[in-house]
Amino acid sequence: MTFSKVWVRAHAACGLMCALGGTACGQVLMFTEVSVETGVVVEQSTSPGLPMANNVSGGSVGDFNNDGWQDLFVMSGGVEPDRLFINNGDGTFTDRAAAWGIDLVHYGMSATSADFNGDGWMDLSVSSAGLADGNPNGGENLLYRNNGDGTFTDIAQTAGVAMRVQANNSFATAFGDYDDDGDLDMFSTAYTLARQGNRLWRNNGDETFTDVTGPSGLDAIITNDVSGFVPGFVDIDMDGDLDIILIADHGSSRLLKGNGDGTFSDFTASASRLNTANGMGLAIGDVNLDGLLDFYVSSIFWSFLPDSGNLLLVQRPDGTFAETAYASGVNRGGWGWGVLMVDLDHDGLEEIVSTKNAEGTPSHVFKNNGGLDFSDISVPCGFLHYAGGRGLVNFDYDNDADQDIVVFTNNGRVGVWRNDLSGPGTNGLRVELDTSARPTLAPDGFGSVVRLKAGDRRHLQVIDGATNHCSSGEHGAHFGLGSAEIVEWVRVEWRDGTSTTVADVGANQILTVRAPFHPGDFNGDDLLNANDLTSFVAAFLAASPSSDLDGDGLHTLADLVVYIRWYLGL
Template identity: 40%
Template sequence: MRSTIGAAVAIGVCVLRAGAGDLLFVDATVESGLSTLHSPSDALGFSSLGVMCAGGAVADFDRDGDQDVFVLLGGKLPDRLFLNNGDGTFVDRADEWGVAVQHMGLAVAVGDYDGDGWLDLFVTSCGPHGAVPGPSQHRLYHNTGAGFVEVAHAAGVNQSTSLTCDGTGAAFGDYDLDGDLDLFVAGWFYQSQGNRLFRNNGDGTFTDVTAASFPSLATVRGFSPRFIDMNGDRYPELLLAADFGTSRYFVNQGDGTFADATAASGTGLDGNGMGQCVADFDGDGRPDWYVTSVFGNKNPTTPGTGNMLYLNQGEHAYAEVSEAAGVKEGFWGWGTSAADLDLDGDLDLLETNGWAFTAGYSDTPARVWLNDGAAVFTDVAASCGLWHTALGRALFTFDADGDGDSDVVILSFKDELRFYRNDMVHGDDTSWLGVRLDVSAAPHLAPTGSEAM
């Protein structure tokens, strides 16, 4: 649910705006070649996991300098890998790359876990299409540069719980600063085992170190994990958006363990944490934390806290400002992303939402909140052309066509993928910076891409 630099990829970063035009998105799904349909297996049906997940990832998998799109289709159809032609059009190469698999996929994480300079894929799964959903089915796709090879069992990450199918989210991050990427897998359905930390052994295998690294996770209904350094000590914290009031803010102690600082930090106030993103929304140089949740304004029988925006005050202290910022009411929130959509130098917010089983939430529109520079936001979804009312689950922002602005992909439950191209007219003085990261001399530096449940 974030935009980051992929290995050898050019990205657009706005550094100045003067005379830019109005924000305008165009549904370019068909012409881009990204048309596909989320088709979950009947074995999952309308179970909790079946209706909550429609995952994917955006990253430069073939290292040609542009962003590709990987999509989980849920089982009835094989997963898709759309490689970017460099101009914002895509071709499905899933068969050639070895990922056209029919399985009950849920969530995705992207990272170069073996340090060879190629971005790999971790996919949580409930098993092959047509089988009974079960544990021990996760997939780890090792990127060889010419395709993917599935190695989860050999690597020790095929199972995050031995009791049932689970795996609503995942994230790579180097929590122990030893130079390789570790893996956290979130679990919602069977929370006593579902949230697991796997330490990278540096040889292509992982060890489950959950019990030694965390206080109890037994009550946490995990959805969306994120490794990121929130206080500048280089050690990444683990931020975990979780359901039913169980979101957690874990501070990295630097010795391989994490301390639960949720209450002390002023976070964890969301009632139904689902999606999250981290960005400096108020321009003070510190990363802030945004968590999507349920807001009960569409149905009085569904109470909800709404989304939470935690502005970083330093030293692991936060001020919750969602109402004042104008981003509390996001309906039944799911995936989210931060990006400078209008190229004015600050980070805006997008959120997708929807829930078919509670009256009032089945056709709510996605949110497009523009930042005024001081973390006060205005929803412009209706006027900018990004009017999306499907049951959204995952959302990505990335520069698909190399023109310097952020385009948007939204994945929805039992619905078509949608690609919204940013066609804003750039002013003569609008500037953006392209960055290409060459990791050939130090392949272990190849970073993660964008991923989501």
């Protein structure tokens, strides 16, 4: 099936079956490798003399031409030019990198997509170590501004983020609005001993950035002995302040808690064993459906240390994290790199996917059985990627409701794996956010929390840019719904403390939720007047989920108070 697309302006009134055997729900999860069929044929190749040549291969997902189909940017490694595969909407892609002006031959490290200037077009940040001639003298990072006309312009120099540094010093970037001023700030990582590249950049709102690593309190925390791989902006404890997870090698990962005043504090000790891992990849989700965010980190599994390897950090109610990977069966990821948390079989529980070095066994798909118990189903579900995977992204490239996967191979062919999910109980929902009417919110709702209720389950996802090792994935929130055909409600909690709730949402569609221009614009007509008051009262009297503004599942005086405050702008 193909997703239908619905645009919502404002408020409105069991397991896997495969070769291992079936379940009552009857989902059949099967992957097919379709790189040639889709036209995404890239052989990543990096000059062997380059530093860290064995660590890289990646790209980024984004709808770069705003046609409703996800496109794919791929870094070729330096021997060939980078590629920009524009989705044709028929299951195939065409490389348009030359026409768009980004067919650069360079030693690309990582790529991230985000609308950093808020003009409605997806831009690209590319970490580069310079020309891939085997002995580069330092690279300049790239910031490709999407001009909205089928071209990009590199403005990294004028934006102040080019950062000419050691050849292998710059590694990755992530975007998030840490100061809640409505534009996307940037965090960049570095790996070498000098580590000048572990920096926080504040977006000035005029296509320039300012290095605020010092004023933010991060200088002493992240620039000494932190071999940065993957940064991620997320309000991990959901206290209203954006935090940073910095995944780094040699036991140097950091959990950096936002203090609400533009500064950060080191809370790494609250995440069990995070500072012992050879951290390389990051995935964020709610694996046990308890309404708290968890995260998964790739590392190295040593056969003589049974509990070594990848980490699954499960959040406790007090904001600390228990490490459960060994007990949950997801620690044995080999020499791990890219990781994902995504519901592949639409049973309502997020699977974990992990790439690794070429070790004679395929990359891992860990089936979520519930109760923090997982099973490796890579072989029976057909996900047979044996090469050395690095970057890893999920996206629904064919708009058929399920999530497909791209594995970026080190010195090998990029692998596109189509999810051919079938059978009953495979309903899904994709939620995308539109904040264009309210410029005080970050583009595409970055930092927002999306919750929904379907049947007896409540689900949670965050819009965080999906940064991963060398790569970044689809920006929307994807939910598996099982047999549920109607979602009771979808609630978007915006970064400014307001929310939008949509009731009675049909499954198998792309739902775009638009933040109204003003929190009090209840009927979404871009006006603030008595009609909004009338609409809210009617929804409240009808006990519509759209009027449960505090999200407690009740309709009380507290909701009326919240709405009056929103209406008055208090």
